[in-house]
Amino acid sequence: MSKTLLKHSFPYKQDTYKIIVPEKCFFDKCSLLWNSFINDCVTVKEVIGAIMGQKKSKAAGPNGLAMETFIYGGTKIWIHLSLLYTFRIKHCFLPAHFMDIIPVIKNKGGDKTDINNYRAIAVSNADTKILEKLILTKVNCYIY
Secondary structure (H helix, E strand, C coil): CCHHHHHHHCCCCHHHHCCCCCCHHHHHHHHHHHHHHHHCCCCHHHHHHHHHCCCCCCCCCCCCCCHHHHHCCCHHHHHHHHHHHHHHHHCCCCCHHHHCEEEEEEECCCCCCCHHHEEEEEEECHHHHHHHHHHHHHHHHHHC
16 A cells, blocks of 8 residues: 555554654663673672572472572582673573473363463573573663
């Protein structure tokens, strides 16, 4: 349809299809956040905070490691995780297996024959959850 035909078929405003560009401060915040990620290291203290904020007694992810492995692993594993996450962030690299999940269907309770009483859960690796928590913590200081 041409613009002329559109004008005759329904009310048409010239500015309807303008692209909305976010404000400059949004880009400044994104740039600041990106530079913070690239230039900062993930400290052992941040890793411990992310690990201790996780729930225990949950299903292990596709790699078979439960969260308790990291909670009770001790200082050596926390230091290695700090180095690992720092390198992954600085080099913008996540291996494909790091994003693996196990899809599980769970009954919410009630009638087991009713399909609406079920929900899908994605069980991810424990080390993935720790990295997600670290990123969330870093991003939250720029959002709020």
